[in-house]
Amino acid sequence: MKRTSHIPELREIIALEKEKGRKIALVPTMGFLHKGHLSLIEHAKQTDAFVVLSIFVNPLQFGPKEDLSRYPRDLERDARMVEEAGVDVLFHPMVEEMYPRPMVTFVEVSELDTMLCGATRPGHFRGVATVVSKLFHIAQPDMAFFGQKDYQQYKLIERMVIDLNLPIKIYPVPIVREEDGLAMSSRNVLLTSEQRQQAVILSKSLKAAEVSIRAGQRSAQEIERQLRERITLESDGVIDYVEIRDTDDLSKVTDIKRPILLALAVFFGKTRLIDNKVVEVDQDV
């Protein structure tokens, strides 16, 4: 596996592969990798593409009061994991490499950037869209892989690619969960052991909501109520949002009659966790 923290060197490595006719797959990450990331890599490798994995904790997508400084990092452990997983090149730039001068150019995906996580984290998705746009221009991949845990991020990037005519196919990759159901996240290590135990309520309540929908419940308001009640009663989690949205454009849903996204964000102490579940419904029920 090759490793570089420099943009020109990465460009050279990729140009050589492109000359050989190789397709390029990008897996953008913020590091501190877990099985969710390994699943992204597996999906990328299945395409037979040359796999570029980037690790960059992007300051632009963190608010001034957010957890940029406490965000977990372990580059050497990450490097061993991705080498073993078969990544072809690891790109781990410093902040100065990505932002050598103050940025004045930003990519904004309006509407999609102010709802759900965007409501609590103003500027977050502008930071995401801008850095992903930079990574796309640097690596010039044919395809890029995003985890569905960050469903809104995946949809926002997909829309950016369509609107700006980026010649890149976006692949969403299903959430990978711990044995007890907790969605894999680099932030899980920030939980105390009690918070860790309680956090299982997120996936449990999503599963229960799915069961309720399958049993015929079609009121989004009622499903939201059930989710909120369960999380509040069975944990000390403080709900940021619990919402039911259209899987495609993330618009609000009242009556559940198309595939929908159950999405939630909950604070356990200072640590904010997100989870979601797509529920397909039979349109004729």
Next chain:
Amino acid sequence: MKRTSHIPELREIIALEKEKGRKIALVPTMGFLHKGHLSLIEHAKQTDAFVVLSIFVNPLQFGPKEDLSRYPRDLERDARMVEEAGVDVLFHPMVEEMYPRPMVTFVEVSELDTMLCGATRPGHFRGVATVVSKLFHIAQPDMAFFGQKDYQQYKLIERMVIDLNLPIKIYPVPIVREEDGLAMSSRNVLLTSEQRQQAVILSKSLKAAEVSIRAGQRSAQEIERQLRERITLESDGVIDYVEIRDTDDLSKVTDIKRPILLALAVFFGKTRLIDNKVVEVDQDV
């Protein structure tokens, strides 16, 4: 010369050339071509690249009260001109090809987009940056050519390319003028013959300002005053702005001691013309 109005067809044509190892040069225009555009083409051809010229009157960069509908168009005349000039492929998409669904993604180059022309034309440069970003992703050029008449646009695109790591070299091309000095512009045909005669004051006053600076005048305020006075006294033009700016970051200049940009925008009737001049000054004077 090849011609297409479809993005996938253009991509195919360009991919074939890239496979042959050919570099791609993009000349983005709004059509109704004149000698200024021909100069862009000449500069592009000098690089031995495969030259793509786009003609697209981009609705996104026109305000609701601006001249989108009166903007002059003549595709067949343009096509003959660019074929004769040696363009390799003409790309002339319809609005529906570039904007098949409502746009939610925009590229913003903050600071540079609200000054000078951006102050009078809110949203204009967001429209420019967004459509140029789209054209860059569609044509994937190695280099792109922009006229210096739209100096602010050139600088904004240059900054966008740097900030977003686009692998494209931006070439500014000097202003081409009519014999009497009027800067070539597609909008010149919108002038009445009297306005056309009066409009020569723009280049004349810029030349006089340069002479004044060469003679030792170092006060930006005084130069601006001279420019305004001359334009107001010798024409019916209504000044939008007359400003002296740093050639690099377009910041305001008080004392003229580095290369500066004399920039102005003046209305003749409904038609708004812009012109500018870069004046190099000996730093030790």
